Amino acid sequence: MNLPDKTHWFTEICEEHGSAISFRIRRRLHEEKTDYQHIEIYETTDFGNLMVIDGFIMLTSRDNFLYHEMMSHPALFTHPDPERVVIIGGGDCGTLREVLKHKGVKHALQVEIDERVTRLSEHYFPELCESNRDPRTEFLFGDGIQWMKDAEPGSVDIIIVDSTDPIGPAEGLFTEDFYRSCYRVLGDTGLIVQQSESPLLHYDSIIRPMHSAMQAAGFSHTHTLPFPQPCYPSGWWSATLAGKQDVTTFRDGDAENPGFTTQYYTRNIHQGALAMPAFFLKSHSG
Numbered sequence: 001m002n003l004p005d006k007t008h009w010f011t012e013i014c015e016e017h018g019s020a021i022s023f024r025i026r027r028r029l030h031e032e033k034t035d036y037q038h039i040e041i042y043e044t045t046d047f048g049n050l051m052v053i054d055g056f057i058m059l060t061s062r063d064n065f066l067y068h069e070m071m072s073h074p075a076l077f078t079h080p081d082p083e084r085v086v087i088i089g090g091g092d093c094g095t096l097r098e099v100l101k102h103k104g105v106k107h108a109l110q111v112e113i114d115e116r117v118t119r120l121s122e123h124y125f126p127e128l129c130e131s132n133r134d135p136r137t138e139f140l141f142g143d144g145i146q147w148m149k150d151a152e153p154g155s156v157d158i159i160i161v162d163s164t165d166p167i168g169p170a171e172g173l174f175t176e177d178f179y180r181s182c183y184r185v186l187g188d189t190g191l192i193v194q195q196s197e198s199p200l201l202h203y204d205s206i207i208r209p210m211h212s213a214m215q216a217a218g219f220s221h222t223h224t225l226p227f228p229q230p231c232y233p234s235g236w237w238s239a240t241l242a243g244k245q246d247v248t249t250f251r252d253g254d255a256e257n258p259g260f261t262t263q264y265y266t267r268n269i270h271q272g273a274l275a276m277p278a279f280f281l282k283s284h285s286g
C-alpha cells in the first residue's frame with residue numbers, strides 16, 4: 001500500500017461510515033481549547049486555510065462558498081421580503097457575509113456560542129469576515145437554544161442554523177423543542193434553514209428525523225436541498241428548509257438578477273437543488 005506520509009496530512013476519520021477525508025498540510029497555524037471545543041487551524045497546500053473543531057472539518061478557504069451560499073440564498077429568495085435574519089452558530093461568518101449581500105436585509109443577528117471561532121476566523125479567514133462591520137450586523141456570543149426560547153414571537157423572518165454536527169452544544173439544535181421555539185419566533189411567512197449533513201450517510205439518522213421533528217413542531221412544509229461539499233464526509237451535503245408556507249417556490253426573477261455575485265448559487269442551481277433524489281421521496285411533504 002502506498003499511504004501518504006501522515007505528518008503532512010490532516011485526516012478526519014469517519015469511523016462509522018468507513019471513510020476519511022484528508023488535506024495535505026504545510027503547517028498547523030493555531031490550536032486552542034476553548035470553554036466549548038478544541039479548535040485547530042491548518043495551512044493546506046491546495047485548499048487555503050482549514051478550520052477543524054473537535055477533530056471535524058468545518059471549512060476550507062477554497063470550497064466554503066458552496067456551503068455558505070446554499071445555507072443562505074435559497075432561504076432568502078424563498079421568503080417574500082426577508083428583513084430580519086438570525087444565524088445560530090455560523091461563527092466563521094461566511095453565512096453572514098452571504099446574507100448581507102441581500103440589500104433588503106435590515107438586521108442580521110449572529111448568535112454563536114463560542115466567540116473564539118469568530119475571532120480566529122477574522123484572523124485566518126478575513127475574506128469571510130468582510131461584512132462583520134456592516135451596520136446591519138449584530139453579534140451575540142451565547143447559546144442559540146436559550147436565545148430562541150427567550151426571543152419575541154413573530155420577531156424574525158429567517159432563522160439559519162449553521163451549526164456543528166448534532167453533538168455537544170449543537171445537539172439541542174436538532175430537536176423538536178428547538179423547532180417549536182423557532183416556529184414561535186418566526187412570522188407567518190417565516191422560514192428556517194438548517195445544515196442537515198450528508199444525504200448519502202445521514203438520510204435515515206438525521207435528515208428524515210429532522211423532517212419529522214420540524215413537522216411535529218408545526219412547520220407544514222419541509223424540503224431538503226442537496227449540494228456538493230468536498231471537505232465534508234461523502235462530499236455531498238444538504239440544507240433543510242422548513243416553513244409555515246410552501247418552501248419550493250422562490251422569487252426566481254430576483255434570483256436570476258440578484259444584484260450581487262456568487263460563485264455557485266444561481267437561479268437554476270436553486271431550481272435544480274429542489275429536485276429530489278428518488279430515495280428522498282418517501283418522507284418529503286414539499
Ligand code: SAM
Nearest residue numbers: 058089090091112113114117144163164169170
Ligand atoms: N459549516 C460548519 C459545518 O457544518 O461543519 C459549521 C460552521 S460554524 C463553525 C458552526 C458553529 O456552531 C461553531 O462555531 C459552534 O461554536 C456553533 N454552535 C454549536 N452549538 C451552538 C449553540 N448551541 N448555539 C450557538 N452556536 C453553536
